[in-house]
Amino acid sequence: MNVNVLDTALIQHELSILRDSSTGGIAFRKGLQHLGRYFAYEISKSFPRIKRPIATPLDTAVGLFIEGLGRIVIVNVLRAAIPLVEGLLSVFFEARVGIISAFRGEAPPFPVQIDYVRVPKIEPEDTLIVADPMVATGSTITGVLKVLERYGAPKRTILACILTTPVALDRLERAFPGLNVYTSGIDNSLNDQGYIVPGLGDAGDRAFLTL
Numbered sequence: 001m002n003v004n005v006l007d008t009a010l011i012q013h014e015l016s017i018l019r020d021s022s023t024g025g026i027a028f029r030k031g032l033q034h035l036g037r038y039f040a041y042e043i044s045k046s047f048p049r050i051k052r053p054i055a056t057p058l059d060t061a062v063g064l065f066i067e068g069l070g071r072i073v074i075v076n077v078l079r080a081a082i083p084l085v086e087g088l089l090s091v092f093f094e095a096r097v098g099i100i101s102a103f104r105g106e107a108p109p110f111p112v113q114i115d116y117v118r119v120p121k122i123e124p125e126d127t128l129i130v131a132d133p134m135v136a137t138g139s140t141i142t143g144v145l146k147v148l149e150r151y152g153a154p155k156r157t158i159l160a161c162i163l164t165t166p167v168a169l170d171r172l173e174r175a176f177p178g179l180n181v182y183t184s185g186i187d188n189s190l191n192d193q194g195y196i197v198p199g200l201g202d203a204g205d206r207a208f209l210t211l
Contacts, residue, residue, distance in 0.1 A: 039087070088129065
């Protein structure tokens with residue numbers, strides 16, 4: 001499994017705003033959108049690139065083009081990922097989009113309930129990006145990834161998450177060793193309710209003002 005911790009100043013600046021308990025719902029939601037856009041820039045660096053000549057109005061130049069931008073499937077893990085996906089789509093605007101509603105139950109054993117799935121067919125040429133802001137125990141995202149296997153095998157699978165933990169990464173490594181993880185931070189602790197500590201609280205509640 002390949003884990004990419006995105007430690008650029010702009011990403012860490014946005015993460016710090018999200019962590020702050022005084023950040024209101026609108027600012028929190030906008031922060032998730034911003035991080036989705038910045039994550040997309042970082043993810044785009046992993047796509048193959050080609051150079052070819054192009055004609056300008058005055059002469060010719062060598063242009064650089066990213067291959068595969070038209071072969072992206074983004075899966076939105078409801079509900080906290082909605083703003084994050086908006087940011088991803090502002091860059092990957094050609095992407096096909098799937099939706100999965102997944103709910104993690106109460107503290108241990110954290111049963112996962114998936115009650116709605118609407119996902120396009122995933123082709124071998126596709127890059128699959130699964131967006132879920134908080135990957136704490138790894139139980140929800142593991143269930144989501146197993147469901148997605150029914151829809152096809154992509155060229156590669158990327159998990160875009162704001163924060164995760166060693167516990168979740170260990171679970172994902174065992175279940176999906178080929179997974180590529182993009183995250184802005186790895187926090188070491190989980191509390192008794194399975195929330196990431198220090199974390200940033202419940203991303204869905206903070207984004208949609210349902211605290």
